[in-house]
Amino acid sequence: MRPSISIEFEPVIGLEVHLQLNTKTKIFCGCANTFGREPNSHTCPVCLGLPGTLPVLNKKALEYAIKIALALHCEVNPLIKFDRKNYYYPDLPKGYQISQYDLPIAQHGLLVISSGGQAKKIRIRRGHLEEDAGKLIHDDSLGCSLVDYNRTGTPLMEIVTEPDLHSSQEAYDYLHILKLTLQYLDVSDCDMEKGSLRCDANVSLREKGSTTLGTKTELKNMNSFKAVKTALDFEIRRHQEVLQNGERVVQETRLWNETKGTTFSMRSKEEAHDYRYFPEPDLVPFVVDKKMIDAARQTLPEMPDVKLQRLIRDYQIPDYDAGILIQDPALADFFEQCAKANKGIESKKICNWIQGALLQELNARKKSVTTISLTVQNFTDLILKVENGALSNLAGKDVLKYIIDSGKSVDAVIQEKGLAQVSDDQTLDGIVENVIKENEKVVQQVKEGKASAIGFLVGQAMKKTEGKANPKKIGDLFRRRLLNE
Numbered sequence: 001m002r003p004s005i006s007i008e009f010e011p012v013i014g015l016e017v018h019l020q021l022n023t024k025t026k027i028f029c030g031c032a033n034t035f036g037r038e039p040n041s042h043t044c045p046v047c048l049g050l051p052g053t054l055p056v057l058n059k060k061a062l063e064y065a066i067k068i069a070l071a072l073h074c075e076v077n078p079l080i081k082f083d084r085k086n087y088y089y090p091d092l093p094k095g096y097q098i099s100q101y102d103l104p105i106a107q108h109g110l111l112v113i114s115s116g117g118q119a120k121k122i123r124i125r126r127g128h129l130e131e132d133a134g135k136l137i138h139d140d141s142l143g144c145s146l147v148d149y150n151r152t153g154t155p156l157m158e159i160v161t162e163p164d165l166h167s168s169q170e171a172y173d174y175l176h177i178l179k180l181t182l183q184y185l186d187v188s189d190c191d192m193e194k195g196s197l198r199c200d201a202n203v204s205l206r207e208k209g210s211t212t213l214g215t216k217t218e219l220k221n222m223n224s225f226k227a228v229k230t231a232l233d234f235e236i237r238r239h240q241e242v243l244q245n246g247e248r249v250v251q252e253t254r255l256w257n258e259t260k261g262t263t264f265s266m267r268s269k270e271e272a273h274d275y276r277y278f279p280e281p282d283l284v285p286f287v288v289d290k291k292m293i294d295a296a297r298q299t300l301p302e303m304p305d306v307k308l309q310r311l312i313r314d315y316q317i318p319d320y321d322a323g324i325l326i327q328d329p330a331l332a333d334f335f336e337q338c339a340k341a342n343k344g345i346e347s348k349k350i351c352n353w354i355q356g357a358l359l360q361e362l363n364a365r366k367k368s369v370t371t372i373s374l375t376v377q378n379f380t381d382l383i384l385k386v387e388n389g390a391l392s393n394l395a396g397k398d399v400l401k402y403i404i405d406s407g408k409s410v411d412a413v414i415q416e417k418g419l420a421q422v423s424d425d426q427t428l429d430g431i432v433e434n435v436i437k438e439n440e441k442v443v444q445q446v447k448e449g450k451a452s453a454i455g456f457l458v459g460q461a462m463k464k465t466e467g468k469a470n471p472k473k474i475g476d477l478f479r480r481r482l483l484n485e
């Protein structure tokens with residue numbers, strides 16, 4: 001056995017993200033770009049690669065690519081061209097993929113990430129357009145594999161970082177902010193489960209302080225950001241063990257096995273020359289003129305980092321709250337509309353209702369604020385009613401459920417469900433009296449000075465009114481009766 005060497009290693013990670021663009025049609029033909037349809041129902045001679053057909057570049061795909069390039073602070077190449085990447089696989093009917101090799105649409109960009117409370121610039125090496133391949137479905141019951149060409153020709157943007165990431169957490173944070181940026185651009189649904197965002201990772205280890213890169217392995221088959229992080233952790237440990245045993249890391253592509261929690265060798269890593277890239281003869285090079293770039297720039301929305309700062313500044317809400325809002329631009333928009341509705345509700349109160357009750361309802365329904373029938377008017381009415389005591393907090397949450405489902409006004413729901421808060425003294429006093437009679441022991445404790453036991457009595461009174469009582473009033477009544485306050 002070789003003696004193990006104790007060296008401190010630093011991981012060096014680069015990420016490649018493949019993003020499906022949500023254009024109406026595919027990148028080189030007029031077939032619909034849709035997901036989850038009857039297999040092979042959205043194909044044509046072009047995307048099936050039949051002889052004699054010619055690709056035509058989808059202008060929208062190019063526009064989206066320019067938007068992404070600008071959002072990632074890339075240089076947009078004034079001249080771009082497409083190339084053939086040759087390989088054989090059953091999901092690739094042409095035997096080559098139309099991609100971009102030496103003149104990609106985007107180069108030399110950067111994305112600022114926030115990792116461990118620190119801002120860090122991650123350089124983007126390049127971004128290029130290409131077509132997606134079909135999808136193989138391995139069906140054990142049939143004992144064969146099926147191929148669905150609906151996905152063939154879906155526009156993809158590949159976004160490649162420089163090896164600037166140095167931990168699995170940084171990789172995770174990069175993916176998070178990249179996804180948010182892409183969602184803001186509305187160029188993809190970024191759904192990893194559906195495969196519209198896929199991530200491969202390159203990882204190597206080097207001695208801390210060294211500038212020479214070690215031998216890398218490429219990781220594939222991670223289906224969530226969490227899987228990327230866990231797979232990287234596994235692979236970093238594996239490299240470390242290999243190197244500490246004085247052995248060499250083999251350059252190869254490895255697949256992540258989620259169930260086993262390990263990576264395993266898939267194939268030796270291919271080099272660019274293995275693909276015999278050459279210019280796509282059926283597509284002429286494209287000039288990306290300044291007018292196109294300016295037009296794309298005009299459509300860029302406010303980016304997440306800018307929005308974050310503005311929400312904090314304009315509405316005086318805490319960083320944490322603004323951080324939650326920007327996760328979903330539609331939600332941040334809804335918040336701003338509520339805050340601007342000018343009903344005298346504190347912005348922070350609106351945030352609390354959005355982050356608590358509303359997000360809970362949205363998550364339960366797996367919906368977004370734009371796909372439910374909740375208006376700014378209704379939502380702010382509700383918050384106001386709770387704020388001024390007409391509704392208890394609990395009843396308010398109930399009302400929210402009803403208004404989301406029915407689209408009815410807050411007042412209508414309160415009347416229909418009899419949820420108005422009981423605040424009149426006579427009714428409440430009667431309830432308090434009953435609770436005192438029924439809970440002699442606790443009453444005794446309160447009288448002996450255990451003031452916290454009042455909470456229990458309030459709870460009992462709330463139960464009797466099915467949550468409709470004003471808890472503050474109830475508490476006051478108990479204190480008046482038992483402690484002469």
Ligand SMILES: [Zn+2]
Nearest residue numbers: 029031044047
């Ligand atoms: Zn087609």
